[in-house]
Amino acid sequence: MLNKENEESKHFRDTFLPLKVVLKTPSGDIIHEVSTDDKIFVKTGFFLVFNRPRSLLLNNIIINVQFNEVRFTKIPPKLSLGTKQVAENLVYAWSNELNKPDRGDVKFKVQDRVIYANSSILATRSDYFETMFEGEWIECNKQRSSTNDVNENRYKYEIEITDFNYETVLAMLHFLYTDEADFVNYSLDNIWNLFSISDKYFVEDLRHKIKIHIISILNERNAAEMLFKYAWKWPDLKEMIKNFNIEHFVKIRKTRGFKQIVASKSEYPMYNELLEEILLG
Structure with missing residues:
Protein backbone atom coordinates (compact mmCIF):
# COMPACT_ATOMS: atom_id res chain seq x y z
CA MET A 1 0.00 0.00 0.00
CA LEU A 2 1.44 3.38 -1.00
CA ASN A 3 1.82 6.01 1.68
CA LYS A 4 0.64 9.61 1.10
CA GLU A 5 4.11 10.83 0.09
CA ASN A 6 4.48 8.10 -2.55
CA GLU A 7 1.01 8.83 -3.91
CA GLU A 8 1.95 12.47 -4.28
CA SER A 9 5.21 11.63 -6.04
CA LYS A 10 3.36 9.32 -8.40
CA HIS A 11 0.85 12.04 -9.27
CA PHE A 12 3.50 14.64 -10.01
CA ARG A 13 5.81 12.28 -11.88
CA ASP A 14 4.87 13.74 -15.27
CA THR A 15 4.53 17.38 -14.21
CA PHE A 16 7.32 18.96 -16.24
CA LEU A 17 7.53 22.44 -17.72
CA PRO A 18 10.10 24.25 -19.94
CA LEU A 19 11.01 27.68 -18.61
CA LYS A 20 13.29 30.71 -18.65
CA VAL A 21 14.94 32.16 -15.53
CA VAL A 22 16.25 35.71 -15.36
CA LEU A 23 18.31 37.25 -12.54
CA LYS A 24 17.92 41.03 -12.26
CA THR A 25 19.16 43.82 -10.07
CA PRO A 26 16.53 45.85 -8.17
CA SER A 27 16.86 48.52 -10.89
CA GLY A 28 15.92 45.99 -13.58
CA ASP A 29 19.35 45.29 -15.12
CA ILE A 30 19.77 41.67 -16.19
CA ILE A 31 22.63 39.84 -14.47
CA HIS A 32 22.09 36.38 -15.87
CA GLU A 33 19.55 34.67 -18.10
CA VAL A 34 19.06 31.01 -18.86
CA SER A 35 16.43 29.31 -21.02
CA THR A 36 15.81 25.63 -21.21
CA ASP A 37 13.66 23.39 -23.33
CA ASP A 38 14.48 20.61 -20.93
CA LYS A 39 11.61 19.34 -18.87
CA ILE A 40 12.00 20.76 -15.38
CA PHE A 41 10.41 18.80 -12.54
CA VAL A 42 8.37 21.53 -10.85
CA LYS A 43 7.35 19.42 -7.85
CA THR A 44 10.86 18.97 -6.55
CA GLY A 45 12.14 22.32 -7.84
CA PHE A 46 15.06 23.10 -10.13
CA PHE A 47 18.71 24.16 -9.98
CA LEU A 48 19.94 27.32 -11.68
CA VAL A 49 23.60 27.22 -12.61
CA PHE A 50 25.22 30.63 -12.13
CA ASN A 51 28.84 30.25 -13.23
CA ARG A 52 30.01 33.73 -12.27
CA PRO A 53 32.25 34.92 -9.42
CA ARG A 54 30.44 35.30 -6.10
CA SER A 55 31.56 38.91 -5.98
CA LEU A 56 29.11 39.66 -8.78
CA LEU A 57 26.15 38.62 -6.65
CA LEU A 58 24.20 41.39 -4.94
CA ASN A 59 22.41 41.41 -1.63
CA ASN A 60 19.11 41.99 -3.41
CA ILE A 61 18.37 39.99 -6.55
CA ILE A 62 15.09 39.67 -8.44
CA ILE A 63 14.47 36.17 -9.80
CA ASN A 64 12.01 36.15 -12.68
CA VAL A 65 10.68 32.78 -13.83
CA GLN A 66 8.77 32.58 -17.12
CA PHE A 67 7.05 29.31 -17.98
CA ASN A 68 6.69 28.59 -21.68
CA GLU A 69 3.76 26.31 -21.02
CA VAL A 70 0.99 26.15 -18.48
CA ARG A 71 -0.44 22.75 -17.69
CA PHE A 72 -3.32 21.91 -15.40
CA THR A 73 -3.73 18.40 -14.09
CA LYS A 74 -6.42 16.82 -12.02
CA ILE A 75 -5.42 16.68 -8.37
CA PRO A 76 -6.37 13.49 -6.54
CA PRO A 77 -8.77 14.00 -3.60
CA LYS A 78 -6.05 13.35 -1.01
CA LEU A 79 -3.93 16.09 -2.57
CA SER A 80 -6.60 18.78 -2.32
CA LEU A 81 -5.23 22.31 -2.45
CA GLY A 82 -7.69 23.38 0.23
CA THR A 83 -9.86 25.62 -1.93
CA LYS A 84 -13.00 26.84 -0.24
CA GLN A 85 -16.21 25.34 -1.61
CA VAL A 86 -19.74 26.24 -0.58
CA ALA A 87 -22.64 23.85 -1.02
CA GLU A 88 -24.95 24.87 -3.85
CA ASN A 89 -28.06 24.74 -1.65
CA LEU A 90 -26.35 27.01 0.89
CA VAL A 91 -25.40 29.50 -1.85
CA TYR A 92 -28.98 29.44 -3.11
CA ALA A 93 -30.36 29.98 0.38
CA TRP A 94 -28.19 33.01 1.08
CA SER A 95 -28.68 34.42 -2.40
CA ASN A 96 -32.42 34.18 -1.82
CA GLU A 97 -32.07 36.37 1.28
CA LEU A 98 -30.68 39.31 -0.70
CA ASN A 99 -32.93 42.07 -2.00
CA LYS A 100 -36.01 40.96 -0.09
CA PRO A 101 -37.91 44.03 1.24
CA ASP A 102 -39.42 42.09 4.15
CA ARG A 103 -36.11 40.68 5.43
CA GLY A 104 -33.57 43.50 5.26
CA ASP A 105 -32.89 46.57 7.37
CA VAL A 106 -30.75 48.46 4.82
CA LYS A 107 -31.82 50.28 1.66
CA PHE A 108 -29.27 50.92 -1.08
CA LYS A 109 -30.49 53.62 -3.45
CA VAL A 110 -28.78 53.21 -6.84
CA GLN A 111 -29.91 54.81 -10.10
CA ASP A 112 -33.46 55.41 -8.83
CA ARG A 113 -33.70 51.77 -7.82
CA VAL A 114 -33.52 50.11 -4.40
CA ILE A 115 -31.58 47.07 -3.19
CA TYR A 116 -32.52 45.61 0.20
CA ALA A 117 -29.92 43.98 2.43
CA ASN A 118 -29.25 42.97 6.01
CA SER A 119 -26.80 45.09 8.00
CA SER A 120 -25.64 42.21 10.21
CA ILE A 121 -24.54 40.17 7.18
CA LEU A 122 -22.77 43.12 5.56
CA ALA A 123 -21.05 44.11 8.81
CA THR A 124 -19.84 40.54 9.35
CA ARG A 125 -18.41 40.31 5.84
CA SER A 126 -16.97 43.82 5.50
CA ASP A 127 -15.08 46.02 7.98
CA TYR A 128 -16.09 49.01 5.86
CA PHE A 129 -19.81 48.37 6.34
CA GLU A 130 -19.32 47.49 10.01
CA THR A 131 -17.69 50.88 10.58
CA MET A 132 -20.32 52.60 8.47
CA PHE A 133 -23.21 51.19 10.47
CA GLU A 134 -21.57 51.94 13.81
CA GLY A 135 -20.56 55.51 12.92
CA GLU A 136 -22.29 58.69 11.80
CA TRP A 137 -21.31 58.58 8.13
CA ILE A 138 -22.81 61.03 5.66
CA GLU A 139 -22.92 58.18 3.15
CA CYS A 140 -25.20 56.22 5.50
CA ASN A 141 -28.36 57.92 6.76
CA LYS A 142 -29.87 56.33 9.85
CA GLN A 143 -33.62 56.20 9.47
CA ARG A 144 -35.70 57.47 12.37
CA SER A 145 -39.42 56.98 11.80
CA SER A 146 -42.03 58.41 14.17
CA THR A 147 -44.80 56.21 12.78
CA ASN A 148 -45.92 52.88 14.15
CA ASP A 149 -45.73 51.25 10.72
CA VAL A 150 -43.62 48.10 11.13
CA ASN A 151 -42.54 48.20 7.48
CA GLU A 152 -41.33 51.79 7.83
CA ASN A 153 -39.44 51.03 11.03
CA ARG A 154 -37.75 47.96 9.55
CA TYR A 155 -35.10 49.93 7.65
CA LYS A 156 -32.43 51.32 9.95
CA TYR A 157 -30.08 52.56 7.24
CA GLU A 158 -30.32 54.15 3.84
CA ILE A 159 -27.21 54.28 1.64
CA GLU A 160 -27.16 56.21 -1.60
CA ILE A 161 -24.50 55.18 -4.12
CA THR A 162 -23.99 57.51 -7.07
CA ASP A 163 -20.62 56.39 -8.48
CA PHE A 164 -21.57 52.81 -9.45
CA ASN A 165 -24.46 51.35 -11.41
CA TYR A 166 -27.18 49.08 -10.06
CA GLU A 167 -25.70 45.85 -11.49
CA THR A 168 -22.28 46.52 -9.96
CA VAL A 169 -23.66 47.20 -6.47
CA LEU A 170 -25.91 44.14 -6.66
CA ALA A 171 -22.96 41.95 -7.76
CA MET A 172 -20.86 43.11 -4.79
CA LEU A 173 -23.71 42.47 -2.36
CA HIS A 174 -24.31 39.06 -3.93
CA PHE A 175 -20.65 38.21 -3.24
CA LEU A 176 -20.93 39.38 0.37
CA TYR A 177 -23.94 37.10 0.82
CA THR A 178 -22.68 34.02 -1.06
CA PHE A 183 -17.26 37.12 -14.53
CA VAL A 184 -17.81 34.91 -17.60
CA ASN A 185 -20.20 37.24 -19.43
CA TYR A 186 -18.79 40.50 -18.07
CA SER A 187 -17.53 43.25 -20.35
CA LEU A 188 -14.26 45.00 -19.45
CA ASP A 189 -16.25 47.94 -18.10
CA ASN A 190 -18.27 45.65 -15.84
CA ILE A 191 -15.19 43.80 -14.61
CA TRP A 192 -13.35 46.99 -13.75
CA ASN A 193 -16.43 48.55 -12.15
CA LEU A 194 -16.68 45.53 -9.87
CA PHE A 195 -12.96 45.71 -9.12
CA SER A 196 -13.33 49.41 -8.32
CA ILE A 197 -16.26 48.94 -5.94
CA SER A 198 -14.55 46.05 -4.17
CA ASP A 199 -11.50 48.26 -3.73
CA LYS A 200 -13.56 51.18 -2.41
CA TYR A 201 -15.47 49.09 0.12
CA PHE A 202 -12.47 46.96 1.11
CA VAL A 203 -14.01 43.66 0.00
CA GLU A 204 -10.57 42.08 -0.26
CA ASP A 205 -11.66 38.56 -1.24
CA LEU A 206 -13.66 39.89 -4.17
CA ARG A 207 -10.88 42.28 -5.18
CA HIS A 208 -8.42 39.37 -5.23
CA LYS A 209 -10.73 37.18 -7.32
CA ILE A 210 -11.22 39.92 -9.89
CA LYS A 211 -7.49 40.67 -10.00
CA ILE A 212 -6.77 37.03 -10.84
CA HIS A 213 -9.47 37.14 -13.52
CA ILE A 214 -8.01 40.33 -15.03
CA ILE A 215 -4.58 38.72 -15.22
CA SER A 216 -6.07 35.63 -16.87
CA ILE A 217 -7.77 37.61 -19.67
CA LEU A 218 -4.91 40.06 -20.30
CA ASN A 219 -3.70 39.80 -23.90
CA GLU A 220 -2.22 41.90 -26.71
CA ARG A 221 -5.65 43.00 -27.94
CA ASN A 222 -6.89 44.45 -24.65
CA ALA A 223 -3.62 45.36 -22.87
CA ALA A 224 -3.60 49.00 -23.99
CA GLU A 225 -7.23 49.59 -22.99
CA MET A 226 -6.62 47.86 -19.68
CA LEU A 227 -3.73 50.19 -18.87
CA PHE A 228 -4.82 53.55 -20.28
CA LYS A 229 -8.49 53.31 -19.30
CA TYR A 230 -8.49 51.38 -16.04
CA ALA A 231 -5.37 49.98 -14.39
CA TRP A 232 -3.42 53.25 -14.00
CA LYS A 233 -5.56 54.01 -10.93
CA TRP A 234 -4.26 51.03 -8.93
CA PRO A 235 -0.46 50.68 -8.52
CA ASP A 236 -0.45 46.89 -8.10
CA LEU A 237 -2.26 46.29 -11.40
CA LYS A 238 -0.76 49.26 -13.21
CA GLU A 239 2.80 47.97 -12.87
CA MET A 240 1.97 44.48 -14.04
CA ILE A 241 -0.14 45.56 -17.03
CA LYS A 242 2.33 48.30 -17.96
CA ASN A 243 5.15 45.73 -18.05
CA PHE A 244 3.01 43.53 -20.31
CA ASN A 245 2.55 46.50 -22.67
CA ILE A 246 6.29 47.16 -22.67
CA GLU A 247 7.13 43.53 -23.41
CA HIS A 248 4.60 43.21 -26.25
CA PHE A 249 4.51 46.81 -27.47
CA VAL A 250 5.68 45.99 -31.01
CA LYS A 251 2.45 44.03 -31.52
CA ILE A 252 0.19 46.08 -29.23
CA ARG A 253 0.91 49.33 -31.09
CA LYS A 254 -0.60 47.75 -34.23
CA THR A 255 -3.85 46.73 -32.58
CA ARG A 256 -7.10 48.55 -33.19
CA GLY A 257 -7.47 49.18 -29.46
CA PHE A 258 -4.19 51.08 -29.21
CA LYS A 259 -4.91 53.07 -32.38
CA GLN A 260 -8.27 54.13 -30.95
CA ILE A 261 -6.58 55.31 -27.77
CA VAL A 262 -4.08 57.39 -29.76
CA ALA A 263 -6.90 58.87 -31.87
CA SER A 264 -8.83 59.98 -28.75
CA LYS A 265 -5.94 60.51 -26.33
CA SER A 266 -7.61 63.51 -24.68
CA GLU A 267 -10.09 61.09 -23.11
CA TYR A 268 -7.30 59.34 -21.19
CA PRO A 269 -6.02 61.52 -18.31
CA MET A 270 -2.69 59.70 -17.98
CA TYR A 271 -2.05 59.15 -21.70
CA ASN A 272 1.21 61.12 -21.99
CA GLU A 273 2.70 59.79 -18.76
CA LEU A 274 1.84 56.16 -19.51
CA LEU A 275 3.05 56.29 -23.10
CA GLU A 276 6.34 57.80 -21.92
CA GLU A 277 6.75 55.04 -19.34
CA ILE A 278 6.13 52.40 -22.00
CA LEU A 279 8.56 53.92 -24.51
CA LEU A 280 11.28 54.36 -21.89
CA GLY A 281 10.64 50.95 -20.41
Whole structure:
Protein backbone atom coordinates (compact mmCIF):
# COMPACT_ATOMS: atom_id res chain seq x y z
CA MET A 1 0.00 0.00 0.00
CA LEU A 2 1.44 3.38 -1.00
CA ASN A 3 1.82 6.01 1.68
CA LYS A 4 0.64 9.61 1.10
CA GLU A 5 4.11 10.83 0.09
CA ASN A 6 4.48 8.10 -2.55
CA GLU A 7 1.01 8.83 -3.91
CA GLU A 8 1.95 12.47 -4.28
CA SER A 9 5.21 11.63 -6.04
CA LYS A 10 3.36 9.32 -8.40
CA HIS A 11 0.85 12.04 -9.27
CA PHE A 12 3.50 14.64 -10.01
CA ARG A 13 5.81 12.28 -11.88
CA ASP A 14 4.87 13.74 -15.27
CA THR A 15 4.53 17.38 -14.21
CA PHE A 16 7.32 18.96 -16.24
CA LEU A 17 7.53 22.44 -17.72
CA PRO A 18 10.10 24.25 -19.94
CA LEU A 19 11.01 27.68 -18.61
CA LYS A 20 13.29 30.71 -18.65
CA VAL A 21 14.94 32.16 -15.53
CA VAL A 22 16.25 35.71 -15.36
CA LEU A 23 18.31 37.25 -12.54
CA LYS A 24 17.92 41.03 -12.26
CA THR A 25 19.16 43.82 -10.07
CA PRO A 26 16.53 45.85 -8.17
CA SER A 27 16.86 48.52 -10.89
CA GLY A 28 15.92 45.99 -13.58
CA ASP A 29 19.35 45.29 -15.12
CA ILE A 30 19.77 41.67 -16.19
CA ILE A 31 22.63 39.84 -14.47
CA HIS A 32 22.09 36.38 -15.87
CA GLU A 33 19.55 34.67 -18.10
CA VAL A 34 19.06 31.01 -18.86
CA SER A 35 16.43 29.31 -21.02
CA THR A 36 15.81 25.63 -21.21
CA ASP A 37 13.66 23.39 -23.33
CA ASP A 38 14.48 20.61 -20.93
CA LYS A 39 11.61 19.34 -18.87
CA ILE A 40 12.00 20.76 -15.38
CA PHE A 41 10.41 18.80 -12.54
CA VAL A 42 8.37 21.53 -10.85
CA LYS A 43 7.35 19.42 -7.85
CA THR A 44 10.86 18.97 -6.55
CA GLY A 45 12.14 22.32 -7.84
CA PHE A 46 15.06 23.10 -10.13
CA PHE A 47 18.71 24.16 -9.98
CA LEU A 48 19.94 27.32 -11.68
CA VAL A 49 23.60 27.22 -12.61
CA PHE A 50 25.22 30.63 -12.13
CA ASN A 51 28.84 30.25 -13.23
CA ARG A 52 30.01 33.73 -12.27
CA PRO A 53 32.25 34.92 -9.42
CA ARG A 54 30.44 35.30 -6.10
CA SER A 55 31.56 38.91 -5.98
CA LEU A 56 29.11 39.66 -8.78
CA LEU A 57 26.15 38.62 -6.65
CA LEU A 58 24.20 41.39 -4.94
CA ASN A 59 22.41 41.41 -1.63
CA ASN A 60 19.11 41.99 -3.41
CA ILE A 61 18.37 39.99 -6.55
CA ILE A 62 15.09 39.67 -8.44
CA ILE A 63 14.47 36.17 -9.80
CA ASN A 64 12.01 36.15 -12.68
CA VAL A 65 10.68 32.78 -13.83
CA GLN A 66 8.77 32.58 -17.12
CA PHE A 67 7.05 29.31 -17.98
CA ASN A 68 6.69 28.59 -21.68
CA GLU A 69 3.76 26.31 -21.02
CA VAL A 70 0.99 26.15 -18.48
CA ARG A 71 -0.44 22.75 -17.69
CA PHE A 72 -3.32 21.91 -15.40
CA THR A 73 -3.73 18.40 -14.09
CA LYS A 74 -6.42 16.82 -12.02
CA ILE A 75 -5.42 16.68 -8.37
CA PRO A 76 -6.37 13.49 -6.54
CA PRO A 77 -8.77 14.00 -3.60
CA LYS A 78 -6.05 13.35 -1.01
CA LEU A 79 -3.93 16.09 -2.57
CA SER A 80 -6.60 18.78 -2.32
CA LEU A 81 -5.23 22.31 -2.45
CA GLY A 82 -7.69 23.38 0.23
CA THR A 83 -9.86 25.62 -1.93
CA LYS A 84 -13.00 26.84 -0.24
CA GLN A 85 -16.21 25.34 -1.61
CA VAL A 86 -19.74 26.24 -0.58
CA ALA A 87 -22.64 23.85 -1.02
CA GLU A 88 -24.95 24.87 -3.85
CA ASN A 89 -28.06 24.74 -1.65
CA LEU A 90 -26.35 27.01 0.89
CA VAL A 91 -25.40 29.50 -1.85
CA TYR A 92 -28.98 29.44 -3.11
CA ALA A 93 -30.36 29.98 0.38
CA TRP A 94 -28.19 33.01 1.08
CA SER A 95 -28.68 34.42 -2.40
CA ASN A 96 -32.42 34.18 -1.82
CA GLU A 97 -32.07 36.37 1.28
CA LEU A 98 -30.68 39.31 -0.70
CA ASN A 99 -32.93 42.07 -2.00
CA LYS A 100 -36.01 40.96 -0.09
CA PRO A 101 -37.91 44.03 1.24
CA ASP A 102 -39.42 42.09 4.15
CA ARG A 103 -36.11 40.68 5.43
CA GLY A 104 -33.57 43.50 5.26
CA ASP A 105 -32.89 46.57 7.37
CA VAL A 106 -30.75 48.46 4.82
CA LYS A 107 -31.82 50.28 1.66
CA PHE A 108 -29.27 50.92 -1.08
CA LYS A 109 -30.49 53.62 -3.45
CA VAL A 110 -28.78 53.21 -6.84
CA GLN A 111 -29.91 54.81 -10.10
CA ASP A 112 -33.46 55.41 -8.83
CA ARG A 113 -33.70 51.77 -7.82
CA VAL A 114 -33.52 50.11 -4.40
CA ILE A 115 -31.58 47.07 -3.19
CA TYR A 116 -32.52 45.61 0.20
CA ALA A 117 -29.92 43.98 2.43
CA ASN A 118 -29.25 42.97 6.01
CA SER A 119 -26.80 45.09 8.00
CA SER A 120 -25.64 42.21 10.21
CA ILE A 121 -24.54 40.17 7.18
CA LEU A 122 -22.77 43.12 5.56
CA ALA A 123 -21.05 44.11 8.81
CA THR A 124 -19.84 40.54 9.35
CA ARG A 125 -18.41 40.31 5.84
CA SER A 126 -16.97 43.82 5.50
CA ASP A 127 -15.08 46.02 7.98
CA TYR A 128 -16.09 49.01 5.86
CA PHE A 129 -19.81 48.37 6.34
CA GLU A 130 -19.32 47.49 10.01
CA THR A 131 -17.69 50.88 10.58
CA MET A 132 -20.32 52.60 8.47
CA PHE A 133 -23.21 51.19 10.47
CA GLU A 134 -21.57 51.94 13.81
CA GLY A 135 -20.56 55.51 12.92
CA GLU A 136 -22.29 58.69 11.80
CA TRP A 137 -21.31 58.58 8.13
CA ILE A 138 -22.81 61.03 5.66
CA GLU A 139 -22.92 58.18 3.15
CA CYS A 140 -25.20 56.22 5.50
CA ASN A 141 -28.36 57.92 6.76
CA LYS A 142 -29.87 56.33 9.85
CA GLN A 143 -33.62 56.20 9.47
CA ARG A 144 -35.70 57.47 12.37
CA SER A 145 -39.42 56.98 11.80
CA SER A 146 -42.03 58.41 14.17
CA THR A 147 -44.80 56.21 12.78
CA ASN A 148 -45.92 52.88 14.15
CA ASP A 149 -45.73 51.25 10.72
CA VAL A 150 -43.62 48.10 11.13
CA ASN A 151 -42.54 48.20 7.48
CA GLU A 152 -41.33 51.79 7.83
CA ASN A 153 -39.44 51.03 11.03
CA ARG A 154 -37.75 47.96 9.55
CA TYR A 155 -35.10 49.93 7.65
CA LYS A 156 -32.43 51.32 9.95
CA TYR A 157 -30.08 52.56 7.24
CA GLU A 158 -30.32 54.15 3.84
CA ILE A 159 -27.21 54.28 1.64
CA GLU A 160 -27.16 56.21 -1.60
CA ILE A 161 -24.50 55.18 -4.12
CA THR A 162 -23.99 57.51 -7.07
CA ASP A 163 -20.62 56.39 -8.48
CA PHE A 164 -21.57 52.81 -9.45
CA ASN A 165 -24.46 51.35 -11.41
CA TYR A 166 -27.18 49.08 -10.06
CA GLU A 167 -25.70 45.85 -11.49
CA THR A 168 -22.28 46.52 -9.96
CA VAL A 169 -23.66 47.20 -6.47
CA LEU A 170 -25.91 44.14 -6.66
CA ALA A 171 -22.96 41.95 -7.76
CA MET A 172 -20.86 43.11 -4.79
CA LEU A 173 -23.71 42.47 -2.36
CA HIS A 174 -24.31 39.06 -3.93
CA PHE A 175 -20.65 38.21 -3.24
CA LEU A 176 -20.93 39.38 0.37
CA TYR A 177 -23.94 37.10 0.82
CA THR A 178 -22.68 34.02 -1.06
CA ASP A 179 -18.90 34.36 -1.51
CA GLU A 180 -19.47 33.77 -5.22
CA ALA A 181 -18.73 35.91 -8.27
CA ASP A 182 -19.09 34.98 -11.94
CA PHE A 183 -17.26 37.12 -14.53
CA VAL A 184 -17.81 34.91 -17.60
CA ASN A 185 -20.20 37.24 -19.43
CA TYR A 186 -18.79 40.50 -18.07
CA SER A 187 -17.53 43.25 -20.35
CA LEU A 188 -14.26 45.00 -19.45
CA ASP A 189 -16.25 47.94 -18.10
CA ASN A 190 -18.27 45.65 -15.84
CA ILE A 191 -15.19 43.80 -14.61
CA TRP A 192 -13.35 46.99 -13.75
CA ASN A 193 -16.43 48.55 -12.15
CA LEU A 194 -16.68 45.53 -9.87
CA PHE A 195 -12.96 45.71 -9.12
CA SER A 196 -13.33 49.41 -8.32
CA ILE A 197 -16.26 48.94 -5.94
CA SER A 198 -14.55 46.05 -4.17
CA ASP A 199 -11.50 48.26 -3.73
CA LYS A 200 -13.56 51.18 -2.41
CA TYR A 201 -15.47 49.09 0.12
CA PHE A 202 -12.47 46.96 1.11
CA VAL A 203 -14.01 43.66 0.00
CA GLU A 204 -10.57 42.08 -0.26
CA ASP A 205 -11.66 38.56 -1.24
CA LEU A 206 -13.66 39.89 -4.17
CA ARG A 207 -10.88 42.28 -5.18
CA HIS A 208 -8.42 39.37 -5.23
CA LYS A 209 -10.73 37.18 -7.32
CA ILE A 210 -11.22 39.92 -9.89
CA LYS A 211 -7.49 40.67 -10.00
CA ILE A 212 -6.77 37.03 -10.84
CA HIS A 213 -9.47 37.14 -13.52
CA ILE A 214 -8.01 40.33 -15.03
CA ILE A 215 -4.58 38.72 -15.22
CA SER A 216 -6.07 35.63 -16.87
CA ILE A 217 -7.77 37.61 -19.67
CA LEU A 218 -4.91 40.06 -20.30
CA ASN A 219 -3.70 39.80 -23.90
CA GLU A 220 -2.22 41.90 -26.71
CA ARG A 221 -5.65 43.00 -27.94
CA ASN A 222 -6.89 44.45 -24.65
CA ALA A 223 -3.62 45.36 -22.87
CA ALA A 224 -3.60 49.00 -23.99
CA GLU A 225 -7.23 49.59 -22.99
CA MET A 226 -6.62 47.86 -19.68
CA LEU A 227 -3.73 50.19 -18.87
CA PHE A 228 -4.82 53.55 -20.28
CA LYS A 229 -8.49 53.31 -19.30
CA TYR A 230 -8.49 51.38 -16.04
CA ALA A 231 -5.37 49.98 -14.39
CA TRP A 232 -3.42 53.25 -14.00
CA LYS A 233 -5.56 54.01 -10.93
CA TRP A 234 -4.26 51.03 -8.93
CA PRO A 235 -0.46 50.68 -8.52
CA ASP A 236 -0.45 46.89 -8.10
CA LEU A 237 -2.26 46.29 -11.40
CA LYS A 238 -0.76 49.26 -13.21
CA GLU A 239 2.80 47.97 -12.87
CA MET A 240 1.97 44.48 -14.04
CA ILE A 241 -0.14 45.56 -17.03
CA LYS A 242 2.33 48.30 -17.96
CA ASN A 243 5.15 45.73 -18.05
CA PHE A 244 3.01 43.53 -20.31
CA ASN A 245 2.55 46.50 -22.67
CA ILE A 246 6.29 47.16 -22.67
CA GLU A 247 7.13 43.53 -23.41
CA HIS A 248 4.60 43.21 -26.25
CA PHE A 249 4.51 46.81 -27.47
CA VAL A 250 5.68 45.99 -31.01
CA LYS A 251 2.45 44.03 -31.52
CA ILE A 252 0.19 46.08 -29.23
CA ARG A 253 0.91 49.33 -31.09
CA LYS A 254 -0.60 47.75 -34.23
CA THR A 255 -3.85 46.73 -32.58
CA ARG A 256 -7.10 48.55 -33.19
CA GLY A 257 -7.47 49.18 -29.46
CA PHE A 258 -4.19 51.08 -29.21
CA LYS A 259 -4.91 53.07 -32.38
CA GLN A 260 -8.27 54.13 -30.95
CA ILE A 261 -6.58 55.31 -27.77
CA VAL A 262 -4.08 57.39 -29.76
CA ALA A 263 -6.90 58.87 -31.87
CA SER A 264 -8.83 59.98 -28.75
CA LYS A 265 -5.94 60.51 -26.33
CA SER A 266 -7.61 63.51 -24.68
CA GLU A 267 -10.09 61.09 -23.11
CA TYR A 268 -7.30 59.34 -21.19
CA PRO A 269 -6.02 61.52 -18.31
CA MET A 270 -2.69 59.70 -17.98
CA TYR A 271 -2.05 59.15 -21.70
CA ASN A 272 1.21 61.12 -21.99
CA GLU A 273 2.70 59.79 -18.76
CA LEU A 274 1.84 56.16 -19.51
CA LEU A 275 3.05 56.29 -23.10
CA GLU A 276 6.34 57.80 -21.92
CA GLU A 277 6.75 55.04 -19.34
CA ILE A 278 6.13 52.40 -22.00
CA LEU A 279 8.56 53.92 -24.51
CA LEU A 280 11.28 54.36 -21.89
CA GLY A 281 10.64 50.95 -20.41
